[in-house]
Amino acid sequence: MKNKIESRKEEIIRVATKLFKEKGYSAVTMRDIAKSMGIKAASLYNHINSKQDILKTIIISLAEQFTAGMLEIKSSGESCVNKLKAIIKLHVTLSSQNIYGMSSLNNDWMHLEEQLPYYIKLRSEYEDDFKNILEQGIGKGELINVKPDVMMFSILTTLRSLYLWIPKKEDIDLHDLTENLSQILLDGINK
Amino acid sequence: MKNKIESRKEEIIRVATKLFKEKGYSAVTMRDIAKSMGIKAASLYNHINSKQDILKTIIISLAEQFTAGMLEIKSSGESCVNKLKAIIKLHVTLSSQNIYGMSSLNNDWMHLEEQLPYYIKLRSEYEDDFKNILEQGIGKGELINVKPDVMMFSILTTLRSLYLWIPKKEDIDLHDLTENLSQILLDGINK
DNA sequence: AATTTTAACTAACAATTGTTAGTTAGTGAA
DNA sequence: TTCACTAACTAACAATTGTTAGTTAAAATT
Numbered sequence: 001m002k003n004k005i006e007s008r009k010e011e012i013i014r015v016a017t018k019l020f021k022e023k024g025y026s027a028v029t030m031r032d033i034a035k036s037m038g039i040k041a042a043s044l045y046n047h048i049n050s051k052q053d054i055l056k057t058i059i060i061s062l063a064e065q066f067t068a069g070m071l072e073i074k075s076s077g078e079s080c081v082n083k084l085k086a087i088i089k090l091h092v093t094l095s096s097q098n099i100y101g102m103s104s105l106n107n108d109w110m111h112l113e114e115q116l117p118y119y120i121k122l123r124s125e126y127e128d129d130f131k132n133i134l135e136q137g138i139g140k141g142e143l144i145n146v147k148p149d150v151m152m153f154s155i156l157t158t159l160r161s162l163y164l165w166i167p168k169k170e171d172i173d174l175h176d177l178t179e180n181l182s183q184i185l186l187d188g189i190n191k
Numbered sequence: 192m193k194n195k196i197e198s199r200k201e202e203i204i205r206v207a208t209k210l211f212k213e214k215g216y217s218a219v220t221m222r223d224i225a226k227s228m229g230i231k232a233a234s235l236y237n238h239i240n241s242k243q244d245i246l247k248t249i250i251i252s253l254a255e256q257f258t259a260g261m262l263e264i265k266s267s268g269e270s271c272v273n274k275l276k277a278i279i280k281l282h283v284t285l286s287s288q289n290i291y292g293m294s295s296l297n298n299d300w301m302h303l304e305e306q307l308p309y310y311i312k313l314r315s316e317y318e319d320d321f322k323n324i325l326e327q328g329i330g331k332g333e334l335i336n337v338k339p340d341v342m343m344f345s346i347l348t349t350l351r352s353l354y355l356w357i358p359k360k361e362d363i364d365l366h367d368l369t370e371n372l373s374q375i376l377l378d379g380i381n382k
Numbered sequence: 383a384a385t386t387t388t389a390a391c392t393a394a395c396a397a398t399t400g401t402t403a404g405t406t407a408g409t410g411a412a
Numbered sequence: 413t414t415c416a417c418t419a420a421c422t423a424a425c426a427a428t429t430g431t432t433a434g435t436t437a438a439a440a441t442t
Contacts, residue, residue, distance in 0.1 A: 008418095008419080022301070023217075023301060023302075024215055024216075024217055024298070024299075024301075024302075025215075026214075026215055026217035026218035027217035027302065029398080029399065029400080030399080030400060030401080031398090031399085031400095039419090039420070039421090040420075040421065040422080041400080041401085042401080042402080042403095042420090042421075042422080042423090043419065043420050043421070045400095045401070045402080046418075046419050046420075047419085050400080050401080051400065051401095052400095081381065107215070107298050108215075110213070110214060110215075111214075111215075111218065134380075137380075142381075143380050143381065144374075144378075144379075144380055144381070146371055146374060146375060146380065147371060150368065150371045150372065150375060151375055151380050153349075153352075153356045154349045154372065154375050154376065155380075157348060157349050157352035157355070157356070158344075158345045158348050158349050160352075161344075161348035161351075161352070164348070165344045165348070177341065180337055180338060180341045181341065181345065183335075183337060184337060184341060184342055184345050184379075185345065185379065185380070186379050186380060186381040187335075187378075187379040187381050188335075188375075188376065188377050188378040188379030188381075189325075189328075189334050189335055189337065189342050189346075189376070189377060190272065190333075190334065190335070190377040190378050190379075199388095199389080220428080220429065220430080221429080221430060221431080222428090222429085222430095230389090230390070230391090231390075231391065231392080232430080232431085233390090233391075233392080233393090233431080233432080233433095234389065234390050234391070236430095236431070236432080237388075237389050237390075238389080241430080241431080242430065242431095
């Protein structure tokens with residue numbers, strides 16, 4: 001059952017994810033998805049339950065990967081600065097592996113229906129964990145004493161937008177990117 | 192003709208802008224907009240030409256304000272760091288005055304039709320100007336020598352996402368926010 | 383008072399939406 | 413060979429979409 005080769009269902013989700021990034025969930029029709037695969041819209045329903053379900057699969061799977069990553073970082077016992085570097089790396093990794101899906105995660109989460117409260121819970125907990133790390137860093141004197149809200153917003157929105165930027169640089173080295181981002185986000189650009 | 196009081200057309204645009212932020216352009220119907228105003232969808236067409244036209248008005252007007260702001264900064268003769276601070280202030284100002292419209296600018300620009308090339312031109316030029324300032328800063332030794340692409344991406348995506356964050360803090364002082372952001376974006380958070 | 387203008391309305395349109403029902407050709411297992 | 417299964421198809425559906433036409437009551441202008 002679980003083959004290495006892509007199942008038809010996975011293909012639908014992959015194609016849909018790319019279309020969702022280009023036009024947004026609401027502007028993509030089932031006929032668009034079908035046409036991209038060279039079949040008819042009705043045929044999609046042999047493999048998936050609904051359009052909603054495609055979106056849910058994309059978003060929840062990604063959100064849970066971020067949650068799992070944060071859990072590991074949180075309990076790593078590293079310094080706060082190292083935890084922040086690990087968060088940066090987590091975003092670079094997941095974003096580069098899911099450049100299309102990140103768009104739905106960022107822009108189409110409000111079109112989740114039953115799963116909306118669950119998504120919001122995951123996101124809130126992620127942000128709380130992030131903020132806790134920053135607050136500890138301030139408390140221990142590792143970080144400057146600026147409002148952790150503003151700090152988190154600034155860093156997290158940069159990381160959340162990585163998907164917009166990674167595909168533009170085909171030759172990009174992800175390790176370099178992680179290093180450069182860490183430097184910029186942690187130490188600033190001012191000499 | 193040009194009264195201080197809001198015209199019906201302006202009211203439509205204001206209401207639509209808010210709905211576009213909540214659900215995205217494609218998911219908002221003319222009947223949604225009309226319902227929010229307590230009238231019927233057909234009545235909207237006494238004041239506006241099309242749904243497209245509402246989006247165009249929102250996005251192009253905002254994009255042109257950013258272009259105008261950048262033009263002023265570019266030719267100010269200030270140091271690069273001060274130019275960057277001015278850009279931060281520009282984004283805080285325009286974002287706080289247009290928290291709903293910024294969402295369309297960021298997420299619904301691809302649904303522009305005739306005006307899409309013009310929008311893309313404005314955006315490219317803005318980013319080129321931004322990058323030039325960074326490159327000059329590096330050349331003069333004001334800024335650290337990291338890829339200006341990564342620097343611009345990091346700062347600009349933070350600034351472009353301000354609209355998501357400003358409304359959450361009702362008591363926010365915009366001057367404080369500008370200062371905090373300048374510190375974080377320019378000098379980092381590492382002590 | 384007569385008129386034009388404004389801005390709402392109802393009714394309808396053609397196109398498009400997500401989805402279901404029923405059918406059919408091909409594939410692997412019994 | 414027979415059988416069940418897979419995955420495509422055509423046809424259709426009810427609902428919703430942006431928009432237009434024609435009407436009407438009130439307000440502004442003459």
